Amino acid sequence: MTTLHRRVDWDDNVxxxxxxxxDRAEGTATRIRHQVTEIRTAAxxxxxxxxxxxxxxxxxxxxxxTMLERAGSTAQRADSMRREEDTLDDPGxxxxxxxxxxxIARAHLGKG
Numbered sequence: 430m431t432t433l434h435r436r437v438d439w440d441d442n443v444x445x446x447x448x449x450x451x452d453r454a455e456g457t458a459t460r461i462r463h464q465v466t467e468i469r470t471a472a473x474x475x476x477x478x479x480x481x482x483x484x485x486x487x488x489x490x491x492x493x494x495t496m497l498e499r500a501g502s503t504a505q506r507a508d509s510m511r512r513e514e515d516t517l518d519d520p521g522x523x524x525x526x527x528x529x530x531x532x533i534a535r536a537h538l539g540k541g
Contacts, residue, residue: 431455431504450508457507457515461497464516464531469495471534486533495529500527 433446446454471492472490475483500514501507512519516531522534 433505433508446508451504454504456507457510458502458504461501461507461510461516465494465498465502467538468497468530468534469541471537475537490530490534493527497527497530 431451431454433451436444436446436450438444472494474485475487475490476533480486497514497516499506501510513525514527515525516528518524518528
């Protein structure tokens with residue numbers, strides 16, 4: 430079973446993460462791993478075209494996939510992942526770089 434960091438409130442009360450918090454973090458980590466795979470697949474395909482523009486886009490996608498993987502590929506990391514590191518759609522705001530990379534990858538792969 431996954432163990433997340435303990436929770437500390439404003440009064441320095443410490444408690445263990447609940448089952449719901451753990452399940453949420455595990456679900457986020459699974460989603461992130463799938464999205465990293467999507468982004469890397471698109472980057473590999475773009476690199477293979479040999480086009481200079483596609484290569485530049487692939488470099489961006491690869492960098493974003495690496496940062497996204499580092500930020501949320503495990504439940505522990507996903508639990509502490511900041512909103513600006515995530516790929517979730519946040520209406521009314523500009524997409525994060527990770528979200529932009531995911532959208533580009535999905536457009537390239539025809540999943541958008």
